[in-house]
Amino acid sequence: MRGQLTLGMALASALQRPQALPDGLASTPLELEAMAAAARRAPPREAPHLGTTRDGPRVVVGEILVRMDSPGMPPAAVLERVRFSGYEVAYKANVTPSWHLLNVSGKQPLTESETFELAARASRLSRVTAAEANRRAYALASPSDSFYKYQWHLGQIQMPAAWDLSQGSASVVVAVVDNGILAGHPDLQGRLLQGIDMISDPSIAGDGDGRDDNPNDEGRDLANGSSSWHGTHVAGTIGAATNNGGGVAGVDWSCKVLPVRVLGRGGGTLADIAAGMAWAVGIPVAGVRANDRPAQVVNLSLGGDGSASQVYQDVIDEGLARGAVFVVAAGNENEDTANKVPANQRDVITVGAVGHSGDRASYSNFGAEVDLVAPGGEMAEDSDGDGYADGVLSTGYGESGFGYLFMQGTSMAAPHVAGVVALMKARDPALHHAQVEAALTETAVGAYQCSQGCGAGLLNAYAAILKARGQSPQGEPELFVPTRELLLPTRLRASIPVSNRGGGTLTVQTAANGELASRITFPSGATRVLGAAQADAIEVAAETSGLSDGLYSVNVNFDASTAGAVAVRVSFRVGTAAEGKQGFIAALYLDDADEWQVGDGVGFVSAPTVDYRISGLEPREYYLLAGVDDNGNGELFDDGERMGIYLNLDSPQPVELFAGKVTEGVDFALVAVGVAPGEDNRPVPVGAACRTKADCGAGGLCDTTMPGGYCWKECPKGSADCPPGSACFGASSPVCLVTCTSPWSGQASCRSGYLCWDATPAPTCIPPCDDSSCGEGTYCDHATGYCTYR
Incomplete structure (x- = not known):
């Protein structure tokens, strides 16, 4: 078995370790079974559902706003021009001389998605120059999905603001031309159409x-x-x-996904891929059923070497004539896209990748064919300090069944763009390729361009959707900075996105404060002036001369006066990367008694990349595990030392070996894990208010869906894991919640905005009920805030 290790930055200590490793891990090859248990860390668990959510209805169902082409048009004339077959339209109010509020009703109660679709239909009527659903206003909310907090990549491209413009439409179909789908995944239920397997060779199909x-x-x-x-x-x-x-958030909340399987064991063929692309957009393919729901957007996270293909181009040209848009991954070889197909086809949107820090990802292809970049991840880094490698988090499959995986690649970048194109198509189905490409590239954030060729820069979903409709945001400017914590990589510089997700003009002044403020510089300038919906990035760098080795943190403030202010904790390490340190990689397996055994292993000396080979293994499934003794004490897995497992620390996967065959390409990254000495060893203040996990002590998490935020922590060993004043609740994903006295008596010992409820194993503080939070046979008594039996 052969592969390559990519070694991330070694730290004196890492920012955070989300789950402590077992004590007493030995570093000898014969005791590596303990290493396997330590490294098989699950992806983040689901946050508990504590009773209520702050997310409310997004629209007043049935109400739409229309802008007529003639100011002062009387209500009767408006109703004469705004009609829908099968619906009744009533005039409700005049908003401005041009804008009118209408109520639409049908034979059955309307839904939110139907209201958005009616608004889109109204916008295409004669003499209607614009239309939108009558949306409700809240403090700008994020999705309630419990893993959303780990999806840094959605904030990087301005998705929270974009979702206020469009959550998509079920009438838009996005084809995923790839290696198939796990249709049973719980986070894909209701989103999939009946797809097709277009692989003609059974040996490839499997x-x-x-x-x-x-x-x-x-x-x-x-x-x-x-x-x-x-x-x-x-x-x-x-x-x-x-x-x-629960689970993760998708870019488009409503579109239908059409799975088209063209890749199998060993990849796929040009013929099958072209046939899959053709079928996806409704072109007949002999021998298979017709596609009755052709895709308006086609995602191609695949590719190979070669010049542009005429077969691909003919399919693309016909697809464009049918109104489809093709989004293609640039490829992952760190090479020019000129010889990468289909990334080098005409009239496709080719997408490169960036990591959390804003630089072109180490693997991403580049060149003149790249139109723009999007988040693809950089698994050797943890720039946001959440304890997980900076991959893209999405749906997948693990040892325990359906789950969520961190992955990296331009394959992960392209679907961000495809999802945004679907949101654009939901607003205006008639948009064609040239209009979509122009909207994407003209609004991309130029600060993320690169000398090798990263196109127009980073995808800006919010601005692109506005641009496609010829609109600009109204109202006051509003500052948005998607990150609150940044760990500078070894080059000691990174970019922090800033944007104005309101109207007008916003001026952002950036400054570091505190004892180490003079160590932080802003190479591209500390001030940005942003127009409506405009985004940019501010480069942050650290000057370390004269500092002793260690980990340092500085607060950097982004101040836009009345438009908002945000503080970001920027951390950096002083001292050379611990290269030349001893490391070890081993193949482990479970024997018939379900005990971990070591098949074999080899030592290595750490470097940016390490090629390895393990010989003499018996045919079976193995897990590959590696660690580096960065602090030189003869033991592995101390705080701040690098470790890794194939596929990655958060998504371990087995590798099957076959007799007489050399298995290659078992590549993975090693990243530092640990808790910084003296950084934050406070007990978790369970139940306390919080804005980020930094408010919640060592090992704590912040649930921002709760009023004022709620600090909590996991308790796999029961209440013994919980700080005083809290107890362990739940069985499948146990968490510590604050306890209280005198249940059913109101606030009691709870903080403001929370009530003391009776629960097992102890009374606990949760928010008052609302009409959707009480179980069957009960109702919310708003006078007391408790659920009451009918």
């Missing part, structure tokens, strides 16, 4: 037959025999079920 109506991902698609679940990850980024209280 399902025993050729083309059929089953696009299920059969797995085992990687050269080393493991499974990527690639298409499922891509589909989740585009359209995971969103704002449903």
